[in-house]
Amino acid sequence: MYRYCLQCGKSHKACICRWIKSLPSNVELIILQHSGEKNRPMGTAKILTLSLENSVCFIGEDFSQHTELNSLLDDSHYTHYIMYPCDQSYCVSSLSVNGDEQSGLGLNPSSKKIRVILLDGTWKKAYKMWQVSKNLHELPMLHLPKGLKGNYRIRKAPSDNSLSTVEAGYHVLSILQPEQDFTPLLTAFDNMIQFYINQMPEGVFERNYQKSLSE
Numbered sequence: 001m002y003r004y005c006l007q008c009g010k011s012h013k014a015c016i017c018r019w020i021k022s023l024p025s026n027v028e029l030i031i032l033q034h035s036g037e038k039n040r041p042m043g044t045a046k047i048l049t050l051s052l053e054n055s056v057c058f059i060g061e062d063f064s065q066h067t068e069l070n071s072l073l074d075d076s077h078y079t080h081y082i083m084y085p086c087d088q089s090y091c092v093s094s095l096s097v098n099g100d101e102q103s104g105l106g107l108n109p110s111s112k113k114i115r116v117i118l119l120d121g122t123w124k125k126a127y128k129m130w131q132v133s134k135n136l137h138e139l140p141m142l143h144l145p146k147g148l149k150g151n152y153r154i155r156k157a158p159s160d161n162s163l164s165t166v167e168a169g170y171h172v173l174s175i176l177q178p179e180q181d182f183t184p185l186l187t188a189f190d191n192m193i194q195f196y197i198n199q200m201p202e203g204v205f206e207r208n209y210q211k212s213l214s215e
């Protein structure tokens with residue numbers, strides 16, 4: 001008997017597979033996970049890869065020579081973008097069909113299929129990954145609309161714009177494919193958080209985390 005679920009990699013008790021709903025998506029996600037992130041208990045990127053058949057997750061820091069990633073990037077049937085908020089990034093909604101064409105800036109000519117790269121790690125680790133992975137530097141950069149609030153109830157000191165990777169993925173997919181319902185991703189996330197809160201000794205959640213919810 002394995003101690004861990006072979007699907008999600010979590011212990012059988014904490015297995016998240018029961019909350020996963022398989023979702024079709026035309027837009028594909030590539031998650032680049034910092035090698036320091038993969039053993040964190042939450043690991044929300046897992047919800048994306050389990051729910052979305054055409055999403056992949058690669059682990060590392062410098063992806064410049066990553067064969068699988070580079071062969072995906074070489075596929076000319078796709079336009080690739082990277083979520084990397086900065087001065088030069090465009091809002092995801094400018095790519096959507098209903099988006100403002102002026103701000104679209106021809107980022108997705110000839111309506112190719114879309115792949116979006118998400119960097120999974122703290123801001124500092126994501127910065128490092130982007131810096132050393134030279135093959136990502138040519139890609140158009142994207143950011144999410146301002147003011148989206150995360151629901152990371154058990155992260156200490158949450159700030160308004162700290163979205164988990166699964167939430168970022170949810171927003172990207174929902175903006176680009178508004179006709180589709182991706183809320184099962186958030187439901188799975190919420191169930192996972194609730195599970196971890198339930199595991200905490202009585203009072204721990206209230207003492208350490210509850211306050212931040214009402215702020």
Ligand SMILES: [Zn+2]
Pocket residue numbers: 005006007008009010015016017018
């Ligand atoms: Zn599982």
